[in-house]
Amino acid sequence: MRIGELSRETGVAIPTIKYYVREGLLPAGRLTSPNQASYDDSHVRRLRLIRGLMDVGGLSVSVVREVLAAVDSPEESVHKVLGAAQHAITPQVVAEPEGMPEVRRKVAEMIRRRGWQVEPDHPSAEALAVALATFRGIGHGEFEEIVDDYAEACERVAAADLAWVGRNAEVDGLVESVVVGTVLGDAVLSAIRRLAHVDASARRFEEAEDGGAAPGAGAAEGGAAPGTGGR
Amino acid sequence: MRIGELSRETGVAIPTIKYYVREGLLPAGRLTSPNQASYDDSHVRRLRLIRGLMDVGGLSVSVVREVLAAVDSPEESVHKVLGAAQHAITPQVVAEPEGMPEVRRKVAEMIRRRGWQVEPDHPSAEALAVALATFRGIGHGEFEEIVDDYAEACERVAAADLAWVGRNAEVDGLVESVVVGTVLGDAVLSAIRRLAHVDASARRFEEAEDGGAAPGAGAAEGGAAPGTGGR
Numbered sequence: 001m002r003i004g005e006l007s008r009e010t011g012v013a014i015p016t017i018k019y020y021v022r023e024g025l026l027p028a029g030r031l032t033s034p035n036q037a038s039y040d041d042s043h044v045r046r047l048r049l050i051r052g053l054m055d056v057g058g059l060s061v062s063v064v065r066e067v068l069a070a071v072d073s074p075e076e077s078v079h080k081v082l083g084a085a086q087h088a089i090t091p092q093v094v095a096e097p098e099g100m101p102e103v104r105r106k107v108a109e110m111i112r113r114r115g116w117q118v119e120p121d122h123p124s125a126e127a128l129a130v131a132l133a134t135f136r137g138i139g140h141g142e143f144e145e146i147v148d149d150y151a152e153a154c155e156r157v158a159a160a161d162l163a164w165v166g167r168n169a170e171v172d173g174l175v176e177s178v179v180v181g182t183v184l185g186d187a188v189l190s191a192i193r194r195l196a197h198v199d200a201s202a203r204r205f206e207e208a209e210d211g212g213a214a215p216g217a218g219a220a221e222g223g224a225a226p227g228t229g230g231r
Numbered sequence: 232m233r234i235g236e237l238s239r240e241t242g243v244a245i246p247t248i249k250y251y252v253r254e255g256l257l258p259a260g261r262l263t264s265p266n267q268a269s270y271d272d273s274h275v276r277r278l279r280l281i282r283g284l285m286d287v288g289g290l291s292v293s294v295v296r297e298v299l300a301a302v303d304s305p306e307e308s309v310h311k312v313l314g315a316a317q318h319a320i321t322p323q324v325v326a327e328p329e330g331m332p333e334v335r336r337k338v339a340e341m342i343r344r345r346g347w348q349v350e351p352d353h354p355s356a357e358a359l360a361v362a363l364a365t366f367r368g369i370g371h372g373e374f375e376e377i378v379d380d381y382a383e384a385c386e387r388v389a390a391a392d393l394a395w396v397g398r399n400a401e402v403d404g405l406v407e408s409v410v411v412g413t414v415l416g417d418a419v420l421s422a423i424r425r426l427a428h429v430d431a432s433a434r435r436f437e438e439a440e441d442g443g444a445a446p447g448a449g450a451a452e453g454g455a456a457p458g459t460g461g462r
Contacts, residue, residue: 011326045369048328052365055326058289090425095242095286097279116430124429128422131415134283138276140411142398143419149391150416150423153384158427160380162435167373180371182428184362185381188374189424190417191359192381194321196389197413198355199347204393 003029006039010047017047025050025065049180057183063088067183071176085179090123097133104129106144114151161185234260237270241278248278256281256296280411288414294319298414302407316410321354328364335360337375345382392416 007014020026026046029037053059053067070085107129108120118125135143161181168177238245251257257277260268284290284298301316338360339351349356366374392412399408 011328048365048368051326052328052369056362056365086425086428095282097242097283111426114430116426117433118426118429122426122429124422124425128419128426131287131418131422134279134287135411135415137279138283138411140399140408143395143412143415146391146395147419147423150388150420151427153387154420154423154427155431156384156387157381157424158431160377161428162431164374164377166435168371177371178432180366180369181374182425184366184374186421186424187362188359188378189381189385189420191355191362192378192385193388193417193420194317194355194413195342195347195349195353195359196382196385197317197392198349198353199345200386200389200393201409202348204397 001039003037003039006043006047009044010051012047012051020047020050023061023065025061025068049176052180053183056187057089058187059089059183067179071179073175085175086182087123089179089183090127097130097137099133099136100129103133103136106132106147110147110151113148114155157185157189232270234268234270237274237278240275241282243278243282251278251281254292254296256292256299280407283411284414287418288320289418290320290414298410302410304406312406316406317413318354320410320414321358328361328368330364330367331360334364334367337363337378341378341382344379345386388416388420 001009003014003017006012007017012020017026021028026043029039029043032038050064050068053064054061059067066088067085070088073084104120104125107125111118111120111125132144132147135141165174165177165181168174232240234245234248237243238248243251248257252259257274260270260274263269281295281299284295285292290298297319298316301312301319304312304315335351335356338356342349342351342356363375363378366372396405396408396412399405
């Protein structure tokens with residue numbers, strides 16, 4: 001297909017497609033004449049992948065470039081290529097809030113407590129420490145008390161993710177599955193978490209307000225609101 | 232304290248502090264002379280909140296402004312103010328991928344299946360549909376099979392979040408807790424999910440490679456890798 005059709009098929013404007021080719025995100029089309037190139041289904045899919053990583057996953061052009069380089073690399077060790085891809089999609093720490101040494105210890109304790117095979121200085125451990133230190137800095141340090149609930153939920157999600165990756169796992173598509181599953185999976189998780197919040201909040205606060213109790217107090221004490229506990 | 236001390240205390244540059252005041256994110260200091268203002272601990276905390284929402288939560292200045300407006304608003308109904316805050320922090324859908332009508336139906340089915348009190352056209356339901364349609368567009372439609380694992384994990388997270396908010400819930404700080412818990416909580420969840428991936432991946436793929444089996448196949452068939460199931 002010509003570039004106009006590729007653009008119609010994917011909803012990506014022609015100048016943007018050309019930009020992605022220049023930036024090395026999208027392979028150039030096959031030249032059919034000196035000023036005309038032909039594209040195929042692999043370009044359609046790749047463009048959708050690029051836009052998904054950017055629009056849904058919030059990745060920048062330069063991170064997408066790094067990620068796709070890992071996806072395209074002829075793999076030496078699966079674990080190593082996965083590591084490179086995971087490194088590229090791990091948000092880098094911008095500013096270091098106060099109190100990091102103590103929070104880092106807490107994160108390392110959590111990793112030990114759960115028996116996870118993770119280096120305590122993994123970039124995501126650092127990202128976690130920054131988030132928890134930020135909670136502390138604004139007076140919400142007790143958020144740390146529910147970190148194990150998050151960890152248990154994430155063990156379940158990671159098991160489902162790995163099983164899904166396993167079902168896809170032609171070695172060829174493995175790295176791409178991991179990248180896509182991680183980046184788009186974050187968006188899925190965030191959206192579903194908000195839906196679950198709406199449900200839990202509707203049950204708790206509407207009850208509290210209907211019953212005439214002070215909203216905050218009702219929420220604080222209603223430990224066993226229907227539908228939020230024990231699932 | 233003077234603006235220089237506020238800057239040292241928070242690590243935010245003086246011109247940036249002035250910018251936040253002009254943009255209405257940070258209340259102005261108390262004027263102690265025509266060209267000198269005095270700031271207090273509430274400014275320190277507010278600046279950390281702003282930076283946390285931006286640096287850790289990835290929110291833009293304009294979204295932070297909207298969110299803080301909800302946080303500061305004298306509340307009519309807690310549920311309503313929460314709704315406004317949650318709307319502000321819900322990523323808006325940029326582009327609509329193909330196949331949305333069918334994916335929307337799937338999302339509505341999931342909400343029904345779980346008995347959640349959520350309107351099926353909630354912005355997060357739309358965001359979820361966009362993410363799932365993106366998976367489909369790049370040939371990974373089977374990701375939908377694990378959406379219920381995500382939903383169960385999120386029910387657990389939402390229950391922990393709500394209990395945490397409840398413990399904080401002076402009505403005064405309630406909306407702030409919800410906003411902070413949602414935005415920074417996303418960052419916590421994403422970081423912990425990646426740590427759980429590292430653990431699950433180390434167990435599965437290292438085993439597969441040590442055992443000499445093809446890496447993909449080992450992952451696909453090792454349904455009961457230690458530490459990933461049954462927690």
